[in-house]
Amino acid sequence: xxxxxxxxxxxxxxxxxxxxxxxxxxxxxxxFGILQTAFTLYVCFNYKSTALVYFTFDSLGLLLLITLGIIxxxxxxxxxxxxxxxxxTPQSRGIYFAAIVALITSITAxxxxxxxxxxxxxxxxxxxxxxxxxxxxxxxxxLEGTWKYLxxxxxxxxxxxxxxxxxxxxxxHAGSDDLSFSNLMLHKDELNQFWLKLSFLFIFTGFTAKLGxxxxxxxxxxxxxxxxxxxxxxxxxxxxxxxxxxxxxxYSVVAHTSLHSWANLVIMIAAVLSIFVAAVYMTKVxxxxxxxxxxxxxxxxxxxxxxxxxxIGYYAALLHIVLHAFVKSGLxxxxxxxxxxxxxxxxxxxxxxxxxxPAGAIVLLLGFISATAMPPSGLFVSEFMIFRSLFxxxxxxxxxxxxxxxxxxxxxxxxxxxxILFLPVSGIDESKIPKINPWETLTQYAMLFAAIWLGLNPPxxxxxxxxxxxxxxxx
Amino acid sequence: xxxxxxxxxxxTLLYVSIANRIITYxxxxxxxxxxxxxxxxxxLKDIETWNLVLIMLETIIFKAVAVPLFIxxxxxxxxxxxxxxxxxxxxxxxxxxxxxxxxxxxLSNSIKDTHLxxxxxxxxxxxxxxxxYFIASRKKIITHVLxxxxxxxxVFVLSLAVGNEMPNLVNLGIMLDVFASVLILGIFLNKIGxxxxxADVDQLSNLKDY
Numbered sequence: 004x005x006x007x008x009x010x011x012x013x014x015x016x017x018x019x020x021x022x023x024x025x026x027x028x029x030x031x032x033x034x035f036g037i038l039q040t041a042f043t044l045y046v047c048f049n050y051k052s053t054a055l056v057y058f059t060f061d062s063l064g065l066l067l068l069i070t071l072g073i074i075x076x077x078x079x080x081x082x083x084x085x086x087x088x089x090x091x092t093p094q095s096r097g098i099y100f101a102a103i104v105a106l107i108t109s110i111t112a113x114x115x116x117x118x119x120x121x122x123x124x125x126x127x128x129x130x131x132x133x134x135x136x137x138x139x140x141x142x143x144x145x146l147e148g149t150w151k152y153l154x155x156x157x158x159x160x161x162x163x164x165x166x167x168x169x170x171x172x173x174x175x176h177a178g179s180d181d182l183s184f185s186n187l188m189l190h191k192d193e194l195n196q197f198w199l200k201l202s203f204l205f206i207f208t209g210f211t212a213k214l215g216x217x218x219x220x221x222x223x224x225x226x227x228x229x230x231x232x233x234x235x236x237x238x239x240x241x242x243x244x245x246x247x248x249x250x251x252x253x254y255s256v257v258a259h260t261s262l263h264s265w266a267n268l269v270i271m272i273a274a275v276l277s278i279f280v281a282a283v284y285m286t287k288v289x290x291x292x293x294x295x296x297x298x299x300x301x302x303x304x305x306x307x308x309x310x311x312x313x314x315i316g317y318y319a320a321l322l323h324i325v326l327h328a329f330v331k332s333g334l335x336x337x338x339x340x341x342x343x344x345x346x347x348x349x350x351x352x353x354x355x356x357x358x359x360x361p362a363g364a365i366v367l368l369l370g371f372i373s374a375t376a377m378p379p380s381g382l383f384v385s386e387f388m389i390f391r392s393l394f395x396x397x398x399x400x401x402x403x404x405x406x407x408x409x410x411x412x413x414x415x416x417x418x419x420x421x422x423i424l425f426l427p428v429s430g431i432d433e434s435k436i437p438k439i440n441p442w443e444t445l446t447q448y449a450m451l452f453a454a455i456w457l458g459l460n461p462p463x464x465x466x467x468x469x470x471x472x473x474x475x476x477x478x
Numbered sequence: 479x480x481x482x483x484x485x486x487x488x489x490t491l492l493y494v495s496i497a498n499r500i501i502t503y504x505x506x507x508x509x510x511x512x513x514x515x516x517x518x519x520x521x522l523k524d525i526e527t528w529n530l531v532l533i534m535l536e537t538i539i540f541k542a543v544a545v546p547l548f549i550x551x552x553x554x555x556x557x558x559x560x561x562x563x564x565x566x567x568x569x570x571x572x573x574x575x576x577x578x579x580x581x582x583x584x585l586s587n588s589i590k591d592t593h594l595x596x597x598x599x600x601x602x603x604x605x606x607x608x609x610x611y612f613i614a615s616r617k618k619i620i621t622h623v624l625x626x627x628x629x630x631x632x633v634f635v636l637s638l639a640v641g642n643e644m645p646n647l648v649n650l651g652i653m654l655d656v657f658a659s660v661l662i663l664g665i666f667l668n669k670i671g672x673x674x675x676x677a678d679v680d681q682l683s684n685l686k687d688y
Binding site (some may be wrong): 124131147148154158159160161167171172175180195197198228320 | 622626633639646653654658684685686
């Protein structure tokens with residue numbers, strides 16, 4: 004079934020790429036939506052089994068795959084709305100949907116891969132398909148964004164490859180040459196520490212381009228800014244989770260060696276710096292999409308803090324990354340309606356959104372409350388647990404720094420969002436503002452409520468999956 | 479013989495650091511392709527013949543011929559100026575590259591590992607850092623691409639060091655190569671040439687936060 008899924012999904016992408024017929028195009032997109040959902044269900048029913056040697060349906064993979072499956076459907080729906088409203092040529096429409104399908108398929112495969120090299124290959128494929136999405140508008144700015152994204156991703160992918168080479172040197176000391184995670188776990192005590200250290204540094208640095216942490220976060224910001232908002236939603240949620248998968252799976256091996264506390268230190272430095280960078284840029288940023296993107300950087304910093312702190316932080320980090328994916332994709336879907344209302348990305352030229360599109364304004368308000376982790380947001384629960392884990396692992400100084408930085412982030416975010424929502428802006432021709440059908444916001448409400456529900460009242464299955472996913476880490 | 483070729487690779491780096499024209503970079507890149515071809519043949523003795531043939535074909539076709547030819551075609555087509563436009567004088571570049579090589583040699587002396595031929599480690603790391611230095615210190619986008627290709631050659635050397643035990647990793651390295659060639663050169667530089675004539679990074683600073 005996994006083979007069938009991969010082959011048919013990539014052939015749908017190829018057909019979309021060459022097809023110019025409108026009806027066939029949307030038929031293929033619907034078909035892919037069904038295929039993705041069916042495959043997610045299939046993985047649910049075959050939990051803990053292995054397919055095609057390199058794909059294991061474990062808890063982490065399943066958890067993120069379900070998140071992806073849920074986000075895919077509104078992403079396709081909003082892409083449809085986007086494409087219809089923009090009078091795309093059949094060619095650019097085809098390329099757009101082909102890239103989305105290829106992106107989702109490669110993310111799916113990378114989530115489930117149990118082998119470092121396989122994750123690496125599919126990460127390469129996500130870079131390719133994401134760059135096609137970023138270049139969608141084919142103008143100078145899009146080209147600049149694409150170029151920066153490509154170049155930084157190419158370098159970071161090379162870094163991951165160097166890390167894999169060092170890891171193989173480390174593994175040779177154990178007399179083995181299989182880079183699957185189960186085999187690494189088996190030989191965890193015999194790995195050469197020196198090479199493992201280098202390898203962790205390179206692999207971590209490489210995957211930060213996808214995860215959105217210091218040092219490689221820059222590429223992602225431009226990418227989310229220039230890609231059409233429905234695609235930006237995928238880049239800002241599920242693609243970041245892909246970077247997390249890569250780091251988390253390798254970290255769970257390193258955590259069992261004597262390098263555990265050193266690795267925690269590395270992660271913590273990167274995480275605190277990321278929150279710092281997000282806080283600094285959030286106070287300056289005037290572009291709404293980039294503001295959302297920087298908020299993502301901040302959240303990934305918090306997630307990695309949870310991983311570094313350990314204890315309940317592991318559980319909270321996984322919960323946080325799932326909830327963040329829902330909230331952030333909801334916000335990005337909403338951005339399109341905001342842009343249609345004001346025809347501008349800049350906070351300076353937007354305002355009084357409640358008057359023009361109340362349903363969307365409530366989404367933005369709820370999204371703000373969720374993204375800044377205020378109750379009743381589900382992120383409040385996970386962030387609270389992460390702070391508790393920092394407290395318990397006696398990282399009080401870090402906790403204080405992070406809390407101060409988060410206050411700055413909330414202030415900056417709030418200042419901007421409330422300006423968009425309530426302050427009237429001059430120079431807007433109200434007759435030109437289109438009426439937006441409130442039903443189109445339904446999926447966004449669904450995303451935000453999913454985040455609240457999963458945080459406040461998580462179903463038992465969900466909790467079991469989370470607990471099982473972190474059970475491979477040392478307590 | 480392998481050692482001679484690898485040292486030659488280091489010398490090409492020093493040569494590039496004082497090169498004034500872009501076409502010199504391209505020629506050196508082609509030369510590095512041939513050197514890697516030789517190293518592959520001498521180094522990978524334990525792997526299957528068809529795999530060896532594949533790897534050697536890749537080094538000679540991609541690294542030594544196709545990519546350099548394509549880049550020189552791009553340079554001509556986009557009428558790029560010949561100078562590399564470094565931010566620093568050549569003399570400083572030469573000193574920095576030499577320093578990189580010396581530091582990696584000192585660094586690798588601290589490694590006690592019987593599984594790794596140290597010269598591979600030294601050559602690949604110094605090529606890697608030199609490539610990064612070229613990216614940071616040159617102005618033109620095309621030199622950034624060339625710097626990236628130099629990094630890739632360095633990584634390829636490292637993958638050859640473990641190639642006998644894990645030939646699959648060398649194949650992965652080839653995938654990385656193909657990926658870079660398709661992406662950066664095939665799709666992209668064509669477009670960059672159309673939109674930004676004689677592109678340098680100063681033109682790529684319009685994406686801002688406000």
